[in-house]
Amino acid sequence: MTSERRPSLAVVGATGAVGTVLLGLLSSRRDVWGEIRLVASARSAGRTLTVRGEPAEVVALREEAFDGIDVAVFDVPDPVAAQWAPIAAAKGVVVVDNSAVFRPAEDVPLVVPEVNAPAARIRPRGIVASPNCTVLTLVNGLAALHSEYGLTELAVASYQAASDAGQRGVDTLREQIRQVAGTGVGEQTGDLRAVVTEHGPFPAPLALNAVPWSGSARADGWSSEELGLRDQPRKILGLPDLRVFATCVRIPVVTGHSLAVHAVFEREVTRARAQEILREAPGVVLFDNPEAGEFPTPNDVVGTDPTWVGRVRRSLDDPTALDLFLCGDNLRKGAALNIVQIAELVAAELTPAG
Amino acid sequence: MTSERRPSLAVVGATGAVGTVLLGLLSSRRDVWGEIRLVASARSAGRTLTVRGEPAEVVALREEAFDGIDVAVFDVPDPVAAQWAPIAAAKGVVVVDNSAVFRPAEDVPLVVPEVNAPAARIRPRGIVASPNCTVLTLVNGLAALHSEYGLTELAVASYQAASDAGQRGVDTLREQIRQVAGTGVGEQTGDLRAVVTEHGPFPAPLALNAVPWSGSARADGWSSEELGLRDQPRKILGLPDLRVFATCVRIPVVTGHSLAVHAVFEREVTRARAQEILREAPGVVLFDNPEAGEFPTPNDVVGTDPTWVGRVRRSLDDPTALDLFLCGDNLRKGAALNIVQIAELVAAELTPAG
Ligand SMILES: NC(=O)c1ccc[n+]([C@@H]2O[C@H](COP(=O)([O-])OP(=O)(O)OC[C@H]3O[C@@H](n4cnc5c(N)ncnc54)[C@H](OP(=O)(O)O)[C@@H]3O)[C@@H](O)[C@H]2O)c1
Ligand SMILES: NC(=O)c1ccc[n+]([C@@H]2O[C@H](COP(=O)([O-])OP(=O)(O)OC[C@H]3O[C@@H](n4cnc5c(N)ncnc54)[C@H](OP(=O)(O)O)[C@@H]3O)[C@@H](O)[C@H]2O)c1
16 A cells, blocks of 8 residues: 555644644554644644654644545544534544544444444544543443443442543642642641642642542533443443443542443353453453452553453342453543544545555 | 549550540540550550540550450450450450451441440440441441431442551551652653552552552452441441442542442432431531532541531432442541440440439
8 A cells, every 4th residue: 555545634632631642652553644734723833743753743723724634533622622523524524533522412423443343434424423531441341241241230430530631630630749748638637728729620639639520510410421421331332221320530640540330231240251251352451360469550551552450250249240440541542542543443444455 | 423433444556546546536525434544565565645635654455454444445456356355355344346356246236326326235245346447438328318218239439548557558658659749650651660669558559549459358359348348337237138339449548538339229319308318417417519619528528527428419320329429537437436436335334324
């Protein structure tokens, strides 16, 4: 295949937290792309970034940025995606979007390549959506178990990292850690609010704390993140009646989301067979030998592609249920990697086999 | 009542993390005690601590330490409790024990005063056990809801603080926080294991991490802490068939345990009524207005007595279920406070009303 026949890619939001990881992935994965064009706000236009080992200049987001582009990945705030994804799609560009805007739309597929790759081909609006990072931490492992056992119910508690609130989340946590190091915070007398000066994107101090809130407020006390953990797995797995109970909590970790999951199935499970399924599941690493200190932690998974699954147990009071602990890098599979994988699916479809 | 008629108390483990908080409580609560004798290992004998504003010398644990004592609270490692609680009880001392040793025993009551105070009167072995700290974070809120709705099932994920691994746990986390402050740990390239030199009582680095393990290994992949979250609420609430699914996780918080709970009941629930029940429940504070940033975090509860409950939601796919987030100080209600409360129950029983 000559380089002329390769599809061209626009990376919209190339300067962001997800965009940065995405450029790294494009530089290290098998290269299927012709031109790669970097796009961000007018503030960043003219900056030079590196992709595939070569310098590339950032251009401002405007209609002409999509001229000659086959596929555009969007890693930008929701309002920017809402405005610009349809503009790119109207020009015939296939848009792969990482915002929350298009995930619920019936005429936009929500895709995790290991689970529902064919769905990416049916895109009436020219847009394919990628799930959010907590959902992506969950779904590869659960999809594999679902194929064998038939998933009916999930109770999920999240342990989310600061970096899913972007670079500002990371900087805020880092600064708070510097502020609390060496203080008596968390002892009977120490109060974080006296030491930590900036909450940044979080509603409470995060260092040495746990903050049971992520996303924006929805009816009846729910957060958008918790509703996403119900709506998105339902759509991806094709299980509109899946019962989901979620509580989303942020903890002082820089990168790496974790989930404690109680999963109920139609059929009886065994621990040994569940471990076998997870060992063979695409995009999953089984790391499960607690007696030997083997269980996934966020620190183990940072910078890796798969979802790591451990603490696999058959539930004591329900032979059709499993209890599990899952970890994934929220900036890789949780964001940039899934988008790149979807974009590569589209590229393969656009490229005549040869 | 003259001071002669007041019961005498021995505090066994007075020098420990729980013992220290306990002495503080004894100094600030309504004083029902005659002599208070401080007991620890021979290593600490002769040290002077302060209780009720007065200096008191620590004596070594031996049989004579219980001479003239009515009630003894034990906050010592399991093997020490296993050996010495029966010795004290044989001398007619009522033992209130905080170790894991006696909790499962059928002839030892397991008591949370707000929930099952009368059980403390029936103690064939002269021993009353106090639940562990995760159970104590759970039980006051759930017991109140149970009285109204009839509890049938719990799925629990814990967010446990370092201090329930004793002073060594606190020191380890503090040192790790100092080590990671200012480093790039948790970025794509930063690895905790390169920066953190000591794991202390934890099986993996805890700063900027989440460690899905607490307690010791049991059959089929379970931890003792997770089995405790099933066995102890069953015993306290008198619900031998309660279905419990738990995953226990340690996070980098100094003090303050949190729990994300999915609770299923016999009857339909409403959010408003559940909030009302929790607002009136003894030992519980309702703190639940997420739109206004009101939800409990470990930092809010350190140094306070009650369990704080927030994020109260009726489950979306089950009208008989609630999702909640609870926080409590693991050294106060989670340990020292519950023991003091039990000891005060016993003291009231021993003291002729007057
Ligand atoms: N972080 C995660 O774990 C995660 C996971 C899943 C989904 N997401 C989603 O991915 C998107 C990006 O997240 P992030 O964490 O990378 O955010 P970020 O670090 O704040 O980066 C935002 C990016 O959007 C660009 N941008 C902002 N306003 C723009 C405008 N008006 N026109 C053009 N470009 C604009 C920025 O360019 P400038 O540098 O020029 O401002 C930057 O490249 C969001 O929708 C987020 O919800 C993030
Ligand atoms: N920390 C929590 O959140 C928590 C919660 C619930 C239950 N507990 C339980 O409470 C108990 C104490 O925990 P902790 O965190 O306070 O532990 P800790 O800080 O290590 O204190 C242990 C105490 O036991 C004493 N001790 C140790 N060996 C002894 C011996 N051979 N003879 C006499 N005294 C001895 C120590 O005295 P020296 O100072 O003289 O060594 C010290 O006073 C444990 O059973 C623990 O599982 C703890």
